[in-house]
Amino acid sequence: MSRGVRVDALNAISTPTAWILLAASMVMAAGSLTANLLAFEVDELTARATLQQAMHASTVATLTFSLVAGLVSATSDYRFGRIDQLLLSEPSHRAVVAAKALVGAGVGVIYGLFGGIVAVAVLRVFYSVRDVPVDLTSTVVIEPLVGAVLASALFGMIGIGMGTAIRNQPAAVAGGLAMLLVVQPPMLIGLPEVGRWLPGAAGLSMTFNPDDALLGALQGGCVLVAWTALAVIAGWRRLVALGAG
């Protein structure tokens, strides 16, 4: 499996799509953070709630792109037939999917770290331009960023699992985005007792999102780990059943 991890990592860094998605996630993180901060008056900028809301916007962008990166990577392997060559080298379906999931997690961590760097940079510049002091080491800033790194790793794995199971690239990406951005937000508002257990909401809990409807960070993390396991197992079982196609 370590050879699989090496080759999937090599594939990720040598595929332009992965870099384009990383750049897009950083632009989105910076953009949504800035847009949020711009909505506040200068005297509101020191409030804890302001920072919390702005950080939340940037982490959502990071998690979304991490999921998409996993979906695109896994479905590309079918689209280009790369799955054939992976299985010819490593006939164990479980090892192939596990290697892909681990690399998906690694890519997610990178998205989380770069999203964090972007967020801190934007905060620094924004607050100094407004001439308002800001403590970038306060828990309001650090907790969401650390949570985002971990949640982003899990979202990357969910993307790999879902992509391996769904196979069709447009369907997988559209399905993943719809799940995250269309289905879950209204469910969290309208039916929070169900909505809070869904993967998107669990990811938000992990980033210490202050929304009352959400689970706690640790509980959300456990729920997201369960979803991740489910997605990766689904991908593995589907690969066993259908083969490389």
Next chain:
Amino acid sequence: MSVVVDGLTKDFGAFRAVDDVSFGVPSGQVTGFVGVNGSGKTTTMRVMLGLLAPTAGSTTFDGRTYSDLPHPRRSVGAVVDRIGAHPGHSARRHLTMVATSAGLSLGRVDAALDEVGLLDVADRPIGRYSMGMTQRCALAVALLGEPETLILDEPANGLDPAGIRWLRDRMRAWADEGRAVMVSSHQLAELAVVVDRLVVLRDGGVVFVGSVDALQSGPGSLEDAVFDLLVDDSSVPVATPTQNSTPAVTS
């Protein structure tokens, strides 16, 4: 290493693409694999290589299934029906990734590229290769592990005359070195020059397995003899689910 395919059956839903196929691919010989479009050649080869799960039956390489081979790429080299590379990757990168994933020496990458005549263009993206260049790249991948068995699905597709001659000579040489070579093709005349044995598929079932001599006992060319096995009327044959003589059974 000899290959034994035993009772291989593959259903896609209610459609039986490969129906109880049994044959051997002995070492030291070139075994040709023929059948009209849609007769199940690619499906059979993909199941043999573990790329598709069989509905029934098994394939063994010296007694082991593909997934039980300790070093699959060193035992079996395959050209399957698609190159299986990201179109933005160069041939060198593609082979490097295959070698990495299979634990093969990276020194083999340039050797294999050289063997198929791709060394000069090894850094161009595969997506911009011509059909024959892509096919040569697939052959280089098959040769990476210097395998004892070669399973080649239409390897001559798109090759120029020099490439076809090279492939024919190489297949003969591999067999003479004691390797088992299985090759599917529609070029019956070309195939007749090199194969020792033939497996003929029709509607997913085997209609002939044996030596070329056994098939060619009467007058006429091998091409004619095979053609008679493939078709029994003058229309252009293409196997379709409705033409399938064996009704699909899913139980």
